[in-house]
Amino acid sequence: MAIRGLALNNEVRVYGINSTEIVRTAQQKLNTSACASAALGRVLSIVSLMGIMSNDQEQIIVTIDGNGPLKKIHAHYMANHTIRGYVDNPQVEVLINDQKKLNVKEIVGTQGTLSVMIKYGLKQDYFGMTNLISGEISEDFAYYFASSEQIPSVVSAGVLVDKDGTIISAGAIIFQLLPQASETTIQYLENCIDKISNISSKLKEDNDIMHVINNVFEDFTLLEKTNVTYNCPCTKEEFYYKIATLSIKDLKQIKEEDHQIEAICPWCNTKYHFNEQEIDQIIKDKLKAKKD
Numbered sequence: 619m620a621i622r623g624l625a626l627n628n629e630v631r632v633y634g635i636n637s638t639e640i641v642r643t644a645q646q647k648l649n650t651s652a653c654a655s656a657a658l659g660r661v662l663s664i665v666s667l668m669g670i671m672s673n674d675q676e677q678i679i680v681t682i683d684g685n686g687p688l689k690k691i692h693a694h695y696m697a698n699h700t701i702r703g704y705v706d707n708p709q710v711e712v713l714i715n716d717q718k719k720l721n722v723k724e725i726v727g728t729q730g731t732l733s734v735m736i737k738y739g740l741k742q743d744y745f746g747m748t749n750l751i752s753g754e755i756s757e758d759f760a761y762y763f764a765s766s767e768q769i770p771s772v773v774s775a776g777v778l779v780d781k782d783g784t785i786i787s788a789g790a791i792i793f794q795l796l797p798q799a800s801e802t803t804i805q806y807l808e809n810c811i812d813k814i815s816n817i818s819s820k821l822k823e824d825n826d827i828m829h830v831i832n833n834v835f836e837d838f839t840l841l842e843k844t845n846v847t848y849n850c851p852c853t854k855e856e857f858y859y860k861i862a863t864l865s866i867k868d869l870k871q872i873k874e875e876d877h878q879i880e881a882i883c884p885w886c887n888t889k890y891h892f893n894e895q896e897i898d899q900i901i902k903d904k905l906k907a908k909k910d
């Protein structure tokens with residue numbers, strides 16, 4: 619469940635999510651290693667909150683391209699409050715840092731970029747990009763909001779992974795200062811960092827994100843509750859068109875050698891099979907399109 623509201627005399631926008639089900643579903647579908655789950659889960663949690671920030675955005679596409687062994691992290695927030703994501707190296711090695719926690723920074727990398735594309739229905743699309751400053755994800759998004767969107771923000775996201783690789787809990791919180799915020803409000807936010815760190819452990823004890831938020835702000839006003847879920851809307855047809863971009867020569871060769879094509883959706887690991895008849899049909903359609 620994701621929530622949106624206001625606090626500190628309406629000077630702070632508050633967003634929070636218990637994203638356990640989203641991250642759990644992603645881990646199950648993509649079979650990510652503990653470190654990959656932690657990195658992807660943090661991104662999915664934060665992008666889910668970006669999804670509820672305004673009602674007129676239709677899609678948000680976020681890519682983190684770091685120099686670590688995880689390679690790229692992809693997240694896609696879609697209409698109907700659904701989200702999907704994947705990483706280029708889901709089986710990345712599990713590294714532990716000095717604090718005995720999953721070393722996200724090391725696998726994401728400390729150099730690279732965070733890019734955000736927001737598609738609006740009628741308004742022009744928005745594109746923003748910043749450099750990674752930490753590789754721990756939360757700090758990188760805080761930097762993105764501050765420098766690209768000019769909104770001072772506090773971001774905390776976390777994923778708790780069990781020894782067997784399953785997801786125990788996951789969540790994220792974002793606080794954004796409104797332009798009229800007073801000095802007292804700014805100081806209060808700076809001092810509340812402790813209350814929102816280890817968000818996933820807090821959600822393990824009490825899975826209601828409202829309780830975590832109420833613990834930080836006495837005057838929190840809830841504006842909206844939204845259920846964000848993991849979903850990949852891919853179809854076989856989509857892969858048909860991707861395969862159709864291959865040349866007729868290549869298609870004929872694949873048909874002769876492999877007798878089939880297997881396409882795998884990176885967002886959900888669904889396998890789509892195209893048999894010889896279907897490859898023939900693709901070739902036929904391509905020939906027909908050429909004539910037209």
Ligand SMILES: [Zn+2]
Pocket residue numbers: 850851852883884885886887888
């Ligand atoms: Zn899919």
